[in-house]
Amino acid sequence: MTQDRAxxxxxxxxxxxxxxxxxxxxxxxxxxxxxxxxxxxxVECIFAIEETFDVTVPFNxxxxxxxxxxISTVGSxxxxxxxxxxxQRS
Amino acid sequence: MTRRVVITGAGxxxxxxxxxxxxxxxxxxxxxxxxxLEGLRDLERLSVRIGAQVTGFDPAAHFPRQILPLLDRATxxxxxxxxxxxxxxxxxPEGEAQTRAGVIMGTAGxxxxxxxxxxxxxxxxxxxxxxxxxxxxxxxxxxxxxxxxAFGLRGPGLTVSTACASSNHAMALAxxxxxxxxxxxxxxxxxxxxxxxxGLKAWEGLRVMSTDGCRxxxxxxxxxVQGEGAAVLVFEAEDHASARGAEALAEVAGVGMSSDAGDxxxxxxxxxxxxxxxxxxxxxxxxxxxxxxNAHGTGTRSNDVxxxxxLHEALGAHAARVPVSSSKSMHGHLIGATGAxxxxxxxxxxxxxVIAPTVNLVEPDPACAIDPVAGTALRADxxxxxxxxxxxxxxxAVLALRRA
Numbered sequence: 084m085t086q087d088r089a090x091x092x093x094x095x096x097x098x099x100x101x102x103x104x105x106x107x108x109x110x111x112x113x114x115x116x117x118x119x120x121x122x123x124x125x126v127e128c129i130f131a132i133e134e135t136f137d138v139t140v141p142f143n144x145x146x147x148x149x150x151x152x153x154i155s156t157v158g159s160x161x162x163x164x165x166x167x168x169x170x171q172r173s
Numbered sequence: 174m175t176r177r178v179v180i181t182g183a184g185x186x187x188x189x190x191x192x193x194x195x196x197x198x199x200x201x202x203x204x205x206x207x208x209x210l211e212g213l214r215d216l217e218r219l220s221v222r223i224g225a226q227v228t229g230f231d232p233a234a235h236f237p238r239q240i241l242p243l244l245d246r247a248t249x250x251x252x253x254x255x256x257x258x259x260x261x262x263x264x265x266p267e268g269e270a271q272t273r274a275g276v277i278m279g280t281a282g283x284x285x286x287x288x289x290x291x292x293x294x295x296x297x298x299x300x301x302x303x304x305x306x307x308x309x310x311x312x313x314x315x316x317x318x319x320x321x322x323a324f325g326l327r328g329p330g331l332t333v334s335t336a337c338a339s340s341n342h343a344m345a346l347a348x349x350x351x352x353x354x355x356x357x358x359x360x361x362x363x364x365x366x367x368x369x370x371x372g373l374k375a376w377e378g379l380r381v382m383s384t385d386g387c388r389x390x391x392x393x394x395x396x397x398v399q400g401e402g403a404a405v406l407v408f409e410a411e412d413h414a415s416a417r418g419a420e421a422l423a424e425v426a427g428v429g430m431s432s433d434a435g436d437x438x439x440x441x442x443x444x445x446x447x448x449x450x451x452x453x454x455x456x457x458x459x460x461x462x463x464x465x466x467n468a469h470g471t472g473t474r475s476n477d478v479x480x481x482x483x484l485h486e487a488l489g490a491h492a493a494r495v496p497v498s499s500s501k502s503m504h505g506h507l508i509g510a511t512g513a514x515x516x517x518x519x520x521x522x523x524x525x526x527v528i529a530p531t532v533n534l535v536e537p538d539p540a541c542a543i544d545p546v547a548g549t550a551l552r553a554d555x556x557x558x559x560x561x562x563x564x565x566x567x568x569x570a571v572l573a574l575r576r577a
Contacts, residue, residue: 123438126380139220144380145396145474 400505427456470499
């Protein structure tokens, strides 16, 4: 549980940096779009996630909706990263 | 009276062929040169492992041992293409005539492979020296300078670097330089060779590359596929060409350039529209006169939709009728050289009445309301053609060609 909290906090910190906001202002229900993160910002977030967690995120900017990685909200990104980290540990 | 500019020679080395006849044959047949990348160092560390490579190209067969260490792969392609173009033009200036002939080449990556190799040497291998010719190989003007030296072109010489529009901008400047009186002949086009580990890694980062193919205007498209190669054209003042009895392959009737001044990667509709309109106006052509458009057509989600919309805005109702194809589906995206290779597709249409197809298009995207010439080449009587190039950074260059 502490482990997962750490993942969530790190993902929020990454997103907060892109959104130029305080992490405390970021809620799981927020969409990346609402936070003012454009497509280039999304690509940078994913890069930061890959580098931080040493995972590979399946994401193609040409059709974000077609990938298996759900980037619709902060919460969905956290859930996806948790999955990837769990897969990596198993 | 403005001088008219014609093309008197064409040459190429690209994934479809090592000369213009081979390239035209491949375009007629709708042959796709995109496949698994081979022979790259650290290939297994790439997540994108397809591309359109120039295969069967032996540098030692084209260049002596003393010259070869000075030539990056991109420059090798450029020089071989220039030889073919100059031979066709039958142009070998001497004396003062050399000062009236110049060269303007386009490239986005310059000697990218040379940079990659040099960085490996100092960073990865930890060596303290690189090859002594690293700088003359990697500089963006290497191809322009080598062409000038090879053919005695002592007039204006320069390189233009505007990402995916580099060679179209180079050719547009060549037209204006001839019209402006700075030269009678400009050898122009583009060269690119970025299919190396570092070059591909940089593109992977943007997440716009397809891992399974280039399908412009297709609903299933998922990105661009990189190619490599060069094409070189001899642009010449019409009066100069006719005085020496050179055959005009086509007229470069108009050029149009614009900046989106919008987003560093996402295209706008306005910029391409203005570039197309400017090219038509410069050529004195009505939209209805255009019989073929070689699209920028990268196969990315946003380019193809935006380009189709821009075509409707620039050409009006004619946009729904005129054949529009992306030859990138066959030769890949040659980045800074792509406009020059795509000009060959326009020459094929104007001279042979054959419109190169958009191959691998399985399901036309209803969001792209154009005729994409899917699958197989089309026979058509083409009197004039447009060739589009819209770069990252929002820099656009369009050429309008007319049958000579």
